[in-house]
Amino acid sequence: MKTITYSKNIFIPVTDLCRNRCGYCSFRKDLKEAHLITRSHALRLMEEGSIAGCSEALLTMGEMPWTVPGFSRMLYSEKVSDLMDYLVELSELAIELGLLPHTNAGLLDEDDLCRLQPYNASMGLMLETTARVEAHARSPGKDPGLRLQYIALAGRLRIPFTTGILVGIGESWQDRLDSLQKIAQLHHEFGHIQEVIIQPLDPKMGTPSELWPRPAMNELCRTVEAAGKILPQDVAIQVPPNLVQPLALLSSGASDLGGISPVTPDHINPHRPWPEEKALEEKLKDYCLRERLPVYPRFISLGWHGSRTDRLVSRLAGSDGLRAKKYIF
Numbered sequence: 001m002k003t004i005t006y007s008k009n010i011f012i013p014v015t016d017l018c019r020n021r022c023g024y025c026s027f028r029k030d031l032k033e034a035h036l037i038t039r040s041h042a043l044r045l046m047e048e049g050s051i052a053g054c055s056e057a058l059l060t061m062g063e064m065p066w067t068v069p070g071f072s073r074m075l076y077s078e079k080v081s082d083l084m085d086y087l088v089e090l091s092e093l094a095i096e097l098g099l100l101p102h103t104n105a106g107l108l109d110e111d112d113l114c115r116l117q118p119y120n121a122s123m124g125l126m127l128e129t130t131a132r133v134e135a136h137a138r139s140p141g142k143d144p145g146l147r148l149q150y151i152a153l154a155g156r157l158r159i160p161f162t163t164g165i166l167v168g169i170g171e172s173w174q175d176r177l178d179s180l181q182k183i184a185q186l187h188h189e190f191g192h193i194q195e196v197i198i199q200p201l202d203p204k205m206g207t208p209s210e211l212w213p214r215p216a217m218n219e220l221c222r223t224v225e226a227a228g229k230i231l232p233q234d235v236a237i238q239v240p241p242n243l244v245q246p247l248a249l250l251s252s253g254a255s256d257l258g259g260i261s262p263v264t265p266d267h268i269n270p271h272r273p274w275p276e277e278k279a280l281e282e283k284l285k286d287y288c289l290r291e292r293l294p295v296y297p298r299f300i301s302l303g304w305h306g307s308r309t310d311r312l313v314s315r316l317a318g319s320d321g322l323r324a325k326k327y328i329f
């Protein structure tokens with residue numbers, strides 16, 4: 001029976017302020033409406049996640065919010081002067097509560113990435129596409145060269161890494177193959193890619209993408225099949241089960257369902273609720289569904305997870321590196 005993995009997480013939207021304006025995004029807010037999560041809100045989510053048996057705190061935010069005038073006032077309201085200090089503090093809190101941080105903070109410089117590395121079991125950044133698409137015309141951070149450089153930097157630093165492609169944002173079939181090939185090359189060079197997400201566009205009302213077509217299932221299956229041929233065998237192919245029915249994609253070669261939360265919504269796709277674990281088990285009864293940690297087993301063996309997560313990883317991982325069936329907080 002083929003094993004399909006997933007992790008149990010809470011989604012912590014650190015801030016929705018972002019320097020980019022992607023054509024399909026409903027997460028980003030202008031300064032007047034934007035938020036920085038308060039300590040008390042983050043703590044409440046983490047406590048709920050811990051009680052619900054989650055193992056992952058997914059810390060996500062808009063890119064380089066500090067370049068937007070006015071952000072320093074938001075930071076000041078939480079009595080911090082530097083967002084990296086705040087991310088470290090939130091990560092320490094998560095670890096104390098039994099949750100392994102996985103941060104996706106957009107593009108960071110090397111010093112900031114090094115600062116966060118010890119507190120993260122793994123980290124991530126979607127490549128999305130190597131093509132220059134209209135949806136990214138107002139998003140300097142979506143420059144494909146910059147994103148590839150960042151993923152390479154994470155590789156040099158030996159950070160277990162999650163990336164992926166976004167399907168249906170104006171890229172061609174050849175662009176998709178090119179994106180997957182670039183990810184494969186980076187993995188051949190650095191060996192740090194743990195999973196590649198094949199994420200379909202979910203058009204949002206009120207965004208320029210509102211009337212764009214949602215990728216068809218046969219197109220997604222074809223993309224997963226192509227990923228299986230292009231990516232090295234040790235890189236998992238992930239599909240999000242709140243955006244697409246996973247069965248056909250698992251038959252096409254996907255092997256992971258990503259983070260599923262019993263506590264928090266998918267703030268990037270807020271109208272797409274997570275399936276419940278029981279319902280997934282029932283739907284995928286021909287597969288062996290196993291919970292994993294936000295870091296994949298081989299990176300635990302290599303010791304690449306962040307040094308500050310070491311004790312917690314040892315407590316949560318079973319002998320096979322996936323989540324232990326019984327664990328003690």
Ligand code: SF4
Pocket residue numbers: 018019020021022025026027028061062063106139141
């Ligand atoms: S998709 Fe991400 S990078 Fe693009 S505008 Fe939204 S928050 Fe910013």
